Amino acid sequence: MNSLGYALLSMLVRKSCTGYELKQLLEVFWNAKHSQIYPLLSKLEEDEFVTYVHVEQTGKPDKKIYSITDKGRSLLQKWISNPPAPPVARDEFLIKAYAISLADVETGISLFQERLALYEEKLAKRKVEIGLMEKEYGEKLEDIKSNVFGRYILFKRKLLQEQEEINWCKWVLSYLEKEVKTNRIMS
Amino acid sequence: MNSLGYALLSMLVRKSCTGYELKQLLEVFWNAKHSQIYPLLSKLEEDEFVTYVHVEQTGKPDKKIYSITDKGRSLLQKWISNPPAPPVARDEFLIKAYAISLADVETGISLFQERLALYEEKLAKRKVEIGLMEKEYGEKLEDIKSNVFGRYILFKRKLLQEQEEINWCKWVLSYLEKEVKTNRIMS
DNA sequence: TAGGACATGTAAAGTGTTACATGATTAG
DNA sequence: CTAATCATGTAACACTTTACATGTCCTA
Numbered sequence: 001m002n003s004l005g006y007a008l009l010s011m012l013v014r015k016s017c018t019g020y021e022l023k024q025l026l027e028v029f030w031n032a033k034h035s036q037i038y039p040l041l042s043k044l045e046e047d048e049f050v051t052y053v054h055v056e057q058t059g060k061p062d063k064k065i066y067s068i069t070d071k072g073r074s075l076l077q078k079w080i081s082n083p084p085a086p087p088v089a090r091d092e093f094l095i096k097a098y099a100i101s102l103a104d105v106e107t108g109i110s111l112f113q114e115r116l117a118l119y120e121e122k123l124a125k126r127k128v129e130i131g132l133m134e135k136e137y138g139e140k141l142e143d144i145k146s147n148v149f150g151r152y153i154l155f156k157r158k159l160l161q162e163q164e165e166i167n168w169c170k171w172v173l174s175y176l177e178k179e180v181k182t183n184r185i186m187s
Numbered sequence: 188m189n190s191l192g193y194a195l196l197s198m199l200v201r202k203s204c205t206g207y208e209l210k211q212l213l214e215v216f217w218n219a220k221h222s223q224i225y226p227l228l229s230k231l232e233e234d235e236f237v238t239y240v241h242v243e244q245t246g247k248p249d250k251k252i253y254s255i256t257d258k259g260r261s262l263l264q265k266w267i268s269n270p271p272a273p274p275v276a277r278d279e280f281l282i283k284a285y286a287i288s289l290a291d292v293e294t295g296i297s298l299f300q301e302r303l304a305l306y307e308e309k310l311a312k313r314k315v316e317i318g319l320m321e322k323e324y325g326e327k328l329e330d331i332k333s334n335v336f337g338r339y340i341l342f343k344r345k346l347l348q349e350q351e352e353i354n355w356c357k358w359v360l361s362y363l364e365k366e367v368k369t370n371r372i373m374s
Numbered sequence: 375t376a377g378g379a380c381a382t383g384t385a386a387a388g389t390g391t392t393a394c395a396t397g398a399t400t401a402g
Numbered sequence: 403c404t405a406a407t408c409a410t411g412t413a414a415c416a417c418t419t420t421a422c423a424t425g426t427c428c429t430a
Binding site: 003006007009010013028029030031073076077079080081083084085086087088089090091092093094095096097098099100101102103105107108111114115142144145146147149150151153154156157160161163164165167168171172175176179 | 218270279290302329351362
Binding site: 002004032033035036058059060061 | 389
């Protein structure tokens, strides 16, 4: 079983879902493609970690609602206490930032301004999401036994990281924009 | 060309390196394996983005010192101004954190304590690294045209993100440890 | 004397992305 | 009338990891 398999199980603990729904929920972790999710769900079903019911629909395509089994739940539970694999982060932007001395200042500035805009948008959405959670679940969010606690702390983490990315972008931009001003005075 | 190829080029802009050195330098981005680096360097050489000189050594294995070509440099330069691909972060720990309600409180606490320890160690090393850079390069670090500026801002970003991960771990631990105390009083 | 640093390579297996394939309903 | 949402699946290709392969010097 790979990480994605466990990610699917961890979602199904909270509630039964279709593959389509799982794809969207998994976005809190990373952006897995449906072409990876559907075959993996079949494999999970074969190994009896999940089961599904086929639901016929009119107007919409039929769907399969997957649920976690006891076998699946105990697998996930055991896996949690194992030491996690080291995190991997692949970010093309950081390579560009690293090589920024090769670009002219204007390119550098627009690179960072776009990154800043991207994360400001992410942060705004995140705040809305967390706000909705707080309205819907209230004190339940702070209850470590509740099945929304995990989701809540993950969202908070994302918020903090996004905020920090914004701070960093602004810090870098202050250097880049200082340079532009100096050039203007000299010309 | 893929991201790893550009990552290699961005390292070679600063200085000529062997594949072995590149593997270590690339760790600022992510942990690429040598089995991916060596064949890619060959391909880069075939396409004339890099060249190498064979250096014979005694006592140590021979090595190839790779340098970027003008063709490679201009490729990298053009690539920088293209919009970067969205970042991907795969982190098993976060799946475990998400499913934490399934584990008992003690498991949750040790999970987060180990994460905290890991990032405190990372942060400590990062501070040393940055300290060394500041000693070695001084004001050059704040010069956006200098070829250490990119490296410096990347390290600073990592520092901020690591610090934030620590804050978050402590915040989550405060909930988990509150629960343990409540249980003790009740028993 | 065991393990790490130095140094480069290939092969196989596993994981992830893009493209192909289908098709009704609803909102703009 | 065009794009998005719902919904699932396969095939080909690209990328990454693990394992196999070799060999000396130096440090604990």
